Amino acid sequence: MDLPLHPFVVHLPLALAVLLPPAAGAVLWYSRRRPDPVSLWRIAVLLHLLLALSAWSAVETGESDEEAVEAVVPEAALETHEERAEVFLVLVWCAAAIATAGLLSGPAGSLGARLSNA
Numbered sequence: 187m188d189l190p191l192h193p194f195v196v197h198l199p200l201a202l203a204v205l206l207p208p209a210a211g212a213v214l215w216y217s218r219r220r221p222d223p224v225s226l227w228r229i230a231v232l233l234h235l236l237l238a239l240s241a242w243s244a245v246e247t248g249e250s251d252e253e254a255v256e257a258v259v260p261e262a263a264l265e266t267h268e269e270r271a272e273v274f275l276v277l278v279w280c281a282a283a284i285a286t287a288g289l290l291s292g293p294a295g296s297l298g299a300r301l302s303n304a
Contacts, residue, residue: 190251192244199241199278206233210285211303227288227299234282234302241275 210230217223248271252264287298 190247190254192247192251195240195247196244199237199244199274202233202237202240203274203278206230206237207303209233214299214303217299223299224289224291224295227285230299230302231282231285231289234278234285238275238278238282241271241278245271245275 210233213226213230217226220226248268252268256264281302284298285302288295288302290298
């Protein structure tokens, strides 16, 4: 029996989407007390990149597993699910880019770190 991969893969980006904001906020708060805040901010950037890559993987496995559920799930529900996943993917890549900007020095880096926690 060939099990679909999407139901297993999709849980990592969902968990990261819930856990990342408080984790990034904690990193930002602790980094203000360190002489080299950029080294600690790398943790937040890595979490953002992990979220983006896992979301991409979920979208890809969803597309490949679509055939397996088309007979059971209405087409409209699949289309809505796919569209929302694609919007989520774009948003998490934007968030990863903003978090990465937090690694820059000066006001740009400070703004990137604060915006990624907004």
